[in-house]
Amino acid sequence: MSKRNPAGGAHGPGTPATVALTAAGVPFTGHTYxxxxxxxxxxxxxAAALGLSDDxxxxTLVADADGTLVVGVVPVGGRLDLKALASAVGAKKASLADPAVAERRTGYVVGGISPLGQKTAATTVIDASAASFSSVFVSGGRRGFDIEIAPDDLVRATGGRYAPIARA
Structure with missing residues (x-):
């Protein structure tokens, strides 16, 4: 069951992601489950708990692209195309980062890694399919908490860009 206005306020519990969005004046809605x-x-x-489609x-996945950590954001029903991600960031190849490295660099635990408010900022690429929605859902920085945000606001808040980086 989703809670739109949990005890943490209209934006949900305080996480580095919500703090960063609030400080930047970016509108979002927190959803707990x-x-x-x-x-x-x-x-x-x-997706199941919030009653949403997988697309x-x-x-949020952290990858190593020619020795530099980058972030790929793709629909949960798909997979990250590492070759496409590498191309999008001008690298020759990319591989998924070790989960422990991803946790240390982002400040979040696996399953709760948000593209927002990361401990160490990284180049962020959001799958182009996000642009077709009025809002999308990404991790809010902990398991059981997602942030609903306009895709263009997500791009701006992460300093990221769109690219076709997902595959079925």
Whole structure:
């Protein structure tokens, strides 16, 4: 079940992501849901709990592109195309970052990594499909909490860009 206005206020619990958006004056809505400790596919869990299609909820993945960490944001029903991500950031190749490295660099735990408010800013690429929605959902910085945000606001808030980086 989704809670639109949880105890943390209209924007949800205070996380680095919500703090960054609030400080920047970027509009968003926080949505909490019950996270189950047995869940392994966090994005699909969020989509199901919030009653949304898999193409409107996006997961945040950290990749190593020629030795530099970058962030790819793709629909939870798809996969990150590492070759397309590498191309989008001008790298020869990319591979998923080690989860422990991703957690240290972002300041978030796997399953709760947000593209917003990361401890160390990284180049961010958002799949072009996001632009077709009036709003999309991304992790709010912890498991059981997603942020609803306009795609163009997400691009601006992350300093990112759109590119076709998802595959079925």
């Amino acid at each position: 019950v996270h189950h400790d047995t869940a392994t596919n966090f994005g699909e869990e969020a 409107r909820v996006f997961k």
